[in-house]
Amino acid sequence: MLPIDAAAHSSRWRRRHPVDKAVLGLGLTVLAISLPPWPGAALVLLVALAVLLGPAGVPGRRLWRAYRVPLGFCVTGAAPLLVQVGGPQGFVSLAGDGPLRAGELLLRTSAASLGVLLFAFTTPMSDLLPRLVRAGVPAPVVDVALVTYRMSFLLLDSVRRIRDAQAARLGQTTRAATWRSLAGLGATAFVRAFDHATRLQAGLAGRGYDGTLRVLVPEARVSVRFTAASCALLAAVAALTLVLERALP
Numbered sequence: 001m002l003p004i005d006a007a008a009h010s011s012r013w014r015r016r017h018p019v020d021k022a023v024l025g026l027g028l029t030v031l032a033i034s035l036p037p038w039p040g041a042a043l044v045l046l047v048a049l050a051v052l053l054g055p056a057g058v059p060g061r062r063l064w065r066a067y068r069v070p071l072g073f074c075v076t077g078a079a080p081l082l083v084q085v086g087g088p089q090g091f092v093s094l095a096g097d098g099p100l101r102a103g104e105l106l107l108r109t110s111a112a113s114l115g116v117l118l119f120a121f122t123t124p125m126s127d128l129l130p131r132l133v134r135a136g137v138p139a140p141v142v143d144v145a146l147v148t149y150r151m152s153f154l155l156l157d158s159v160r161r162i163r164d165a166q167a168a169r170l171g172q173t174t175r176a177a178t179w180r181s182l183a184g185l186g187a188t189a190f191v192r193a194f195d196h197a198t199r200l201q202a203g204l205a206g207r208g209y210d211g212t213l214r215v216l217v218p219e220a221r222v223s224v225r226f227t228a229a230s231c232a233l234l235a236a237v238a239a240l241t242l243v244l245e246r247a248l249p
Contacts, residue, residue: 002156004066004120012057013122017220018131024051024230025119031237032111037104039248040241041111047237048114058121066117074109078102125149130217143213151196158192159185 008014013021032044052058082098085091095101129149132142162185166172171181 002153003062004117005124007058007062007121008124011122012055014124014127015218015220016122016226017222018123018128019222020226020230021119021122023227024233025115025117025122027115027230027234028118028237029112029115031234032108032115035238035241036245037107039244040237041104041107043237043241043244045107045111045114047233048111048118052114052118052121056118056122063117063121066121067113070113070117071110074106074113077109078106081105126215127218127220130215139212143211146213146215147200151193151200154196155189155193158196159189162188 028044028048032041035041035044052063053060079102081102082095083092084095084098087093126146126149129142129146132145133139163181166181166185170177171184172178
């Protein structure tokens, strides 16, 4: 199980309905995208951090380990805005408004990523996917997503075991050995994934699979109080952004 999935299963908001957390987490993401980057996205970033580390109870180290991946993509996407290609200053030169545009993009994307992480850190996929059928998503699509989700853990476990075995046999001591081990890892992982899929299909057929996976979903109700508080928080962030936008230079 991935660390973010383990954190979602042990979250303080684990028993809350996914709609409650979607209103807050995805609402912050929408605000980060739609509000002015300064001060709107900066406020969203601070609020998302406060909720994640406070009421949601996400450990700071675990949040950083998950956040640094999308943050790396945000920095990579903003960096090209610092330069321009062509023009009177040469083939490649610093863009005049590059730092401003790069900073705005970094604020927006990093704040939006925290909103998505707020939902991911508090909502296990096993709680979310079965409920998508009630929301109108076709059942076969949800079944494929459920099977893919569960199979991914088996595949990751197989990859880890293969890598440990290769390391124990000195398969990563040289560059050539590392490339051979990597090729072997890909081939073996593919064969094992195909074998897992075949056995899963046989197991489902043996249990009378009729085209619909039936799984137990924890009972939860949408909390009107939690949803109303989330909407009030989102409205306060939007209002404060409009006020600060006029007050700040």
